[in-house]
Amino acid sequence: MLQVNELSGGYGSGLIVRGVSFSVKQGELFGILGPNGSGKTTLLNMISGLTKPESGTIFVKDKPIESYTPKELARVVAVLPQMTSSQFAYTVKETVSLGRYAHQTGFFKSWTDEDETAVQEAMDQTGTSLFAEKPLSALSGGERQRVFLAQALAQEPEILLLDEPTNHLDLSFQKELLDLLKKMTTDGLTVISIFHDLNLSSLYCDRLLLMDEGRIHTIGSPADIMIEQHIHDVYDTNVQKQAHPEVPKPQMSLLPEMAVQEDVDINEQFLERHGDYLAIRPPVPLKSLSSGVIGAGWGWRSTFVNRHVDQNYNMDNFEEEAAAYFEENGFDLNETVGMMTAVKMEDAAWRKETKEDVSVFVVATAGVGNAVDVTQPRGSWKEKVTPGTINIWVFVNGKLSEEAFVQGLMTATEAKVKALADAGVQDPKTGTIATGTSTDSMLIAATQRGAYQQFAGSITPLGIAIGRAVYVAVTESLQKTARRKALL
Numbered sequence: 226m227l228q229v230n231e232l233s234g235g236y237g238s239g240l241i242v243r244g245v246s247f248s249v250k251q252g253e254l255f256g257i258l259g260p261n262g263s264g265k266t267t268l269l270n271m272i273s274g275l276t277k278p279e280s281g282t283i284f285v286k287d288k289p290i291e292s293y294t295p296k297e298l299a300r301v302v303a304v305l306p307q308m309t310s311s312q313f314a315y316t317v318k319e320t321v322s323l324g325r326y327a328h329q330t331g332f333f334k335s336w337t338d339e340d341e342t343a344v345q346e347a348m349d350q351t352g353t354s355l356f357a358e359k360p361l362s363a364l365s366g367g368e369r370q371r372v373f374l375a376q377a378l379a380q381e382p383e384i385l386l387l388d389e390p391t392n393h394l395d396l397s398f399q400k401e402l403l404d405l406l407k408k409m410t411t412d413g414l415t416v417i418s419i420f421h422d423l424n425l426s427s428l429y430c431d432r433l434l435l436m437d438e439g440r441i442h443t444i445g446s447p448a449d450i451m452i453e454q455h456i457h458d459v460y461d462t463n464v465q466k467q468a469h470p471e472v473p474k475p476q477m478s479l480l481p482e483m484a485v486q487e488d489v490d491i492n493e494q495f496l497e498r499h500g501d502y503l504a505i506r507p508p509v510p511l512k513s514l515s516s517g518v519i520g521a522g523w524g525w526r527s528t529f530v531n532r533h534v535d536q537n538y539n540m541d542n543f544e545e546e547a548a549a550y551f552e553e554n555g556f557d558l559n560e561t562v563g564m565m566t567a568v569k570m571e572d573a574a575w576r577k578e579t580k581e582d583v584s585v586f587v588v589a590t591a592g593v594g595n596a597v598d599v600t601q602p603r604g605s606w607k608e609k610v611t612p613g614t615i616n617i618w619v620f621v622n623g624k625l626s627e628e629a630f631v632q633g634l635m636t637a638t639e640a641k642v643k644a645l646a647d648a649g650v651q652d653p654k655t656g657t658i659a660t661g662t663s664t665d666s667m668l669i670a671a672t673q674r675g676a677y678q679q680f681a682g683s684i685t686p687l688g689i690a691i692g693r694a695v696y697v698a699v700t701e702s703l704q705k706t707a708r709r710k711a712l713l
């Protein structure tokens with residue numbers, strides 16, 4: 226649909242765009258990224274025919290751009306216009322109707338049914354029909370942006386060029402506009418758009434071109450562009466790549482400059498022991514990965530609660546009941562990892578272990594009423610039936626990679642399994658050694674301060690500390706539970 230070869234150009238003396246080559250297929254949503262002044266608008270102006278290149282070629286639908294008359298080009302390529310003050314007096318419909326000029330022929334340029342339909346459709350698509358008769362001066366910045374999009378769409382182009390189309394738009398209109406453009410590309414429209422927002426461009430574009438000082442730094446899929454080093458090279462800014470929670474497109478988080486942070490040591494002093502719950506409220510939020518009833522998954526959490534419930538606790542509605550309980554007791558659900566267990570809080574055990582430059586503090590409550598050997602064949606069930614459980618908290622005084630979080634969970638699980646084996650805990654259904662219980666829960670939470678720990682496998686300093694602390698805490702809690710039960 227569009228082919229750009231060795232394109233160079235600028236304004237008068239100096240070159241702004243230097244030797245840029247790429248092509249865009251029909252139906253693509255193609256994004257142009259780059260820092261301020263990198264030549265994005267200049268490139269777009271050359272593609273729209275507004276600025277003449279110094280050298281190189283542009284082919285639109287396989288024909289050189291200079292072989293088109295301005296009107297012919299306008300029937301193929303539309304540009305989202307920028308607002309000028311003279312447009313304030315026009316109504317919305319008049320503004321959108323200006324998009325039809327390239328389709329009007331003959332000396333009298335009469336307004337046809339086709340023109341009327343195109344204008345109406347463009348206003349409907351952009352949600353601007355409602356204020357068709359209002360003057361542009363009476364609209365908000367976001368509403369005006371949609372009117373200009375309607376004007377470009379009324380032109381019925383095959384290629385739409387946009388320069389930061391989400392500028393001035395609030396979150397919901399950004400999404401609406403990009404959803405609309407995406408839908409239009411599936412109907413065959415080719416969209417080439419400049420973006421400043423890396424994450425939006427990654428989310429919506431099929432391909433991206435990253436510009437740096439007038440040249441192409443990288444061109445490719447969002448996954449090819451959204452690489453921390455590329456973004457750092459071009460924008461001279463530190464970012465960290467993360468997965469989008471729902472869509473397989475990378476996202477970048479800005480890493481703000483931070484003052485040097487003092488180390489924090491999570492230990493027994495922070496353990497609050499109440500009759501029906503244990504809590505830890507560290508002085509700083511901890512980066513956490515857990516399977517808690519509350520606050521599961523990744524998050525920065527500042528409160529950790531392990532709550533005792535009766536053996537006959539009704540599990541039908543446990544998520545709602547648990548949320549109500551934690552709230553009633555003053556825990557902010559957005560900040561808390563909450564777990565539940567039938568184990569009495571007096572049976573909890575904890576252990577601090579230090580290895581080289583890292584330390585861990587582990588708290589465990591181990592009840593084995595629902596002990597299971599996961600390696601044996603059995604029927605499955607989805608509902609949680611009774612709350613007999615091993616809950617393990619692993620607090621790490623150190624800065625962990627995501628790899629270390631996952632390895633930390635693995636190492637802690639291995640240590641738990643060994644503790645059960647050494648204690649001779651059996652699965653009552655199979656009579657074999659249990660590997661856990663049916664409702665075990667685990668947390669690994671790190672201060673993200675202090676020495677960096679890339680790994681937490683079984684022979685790394687962090688892995689050794691986790692393995693030992695979990696083994697000791699689980700073993701001790703099992704002994705306490707068994708002792709108390711024996712006395713009943």
Ligand SMILES: Nc1ncnc2c1ncn2[C@@H]1O[C@H](COP(=O)(O)OP(=O)(O)OP(=O)(O)O)[C@@H](O)[C@H]1O
Binds near residue numbers: 259
């Ligand atoms: N009309 C002009 N005459 C002379 N120089 C210009 C003109 N327009 C832009 N420039 C210069 O060309 C360079 C690139 O500008 P351009 O607008 O293409 O960058 P951009 O990547 O779109 O930047 P931004 O993200 O800030 O919009 C800048 O140094 C700018 O000052």
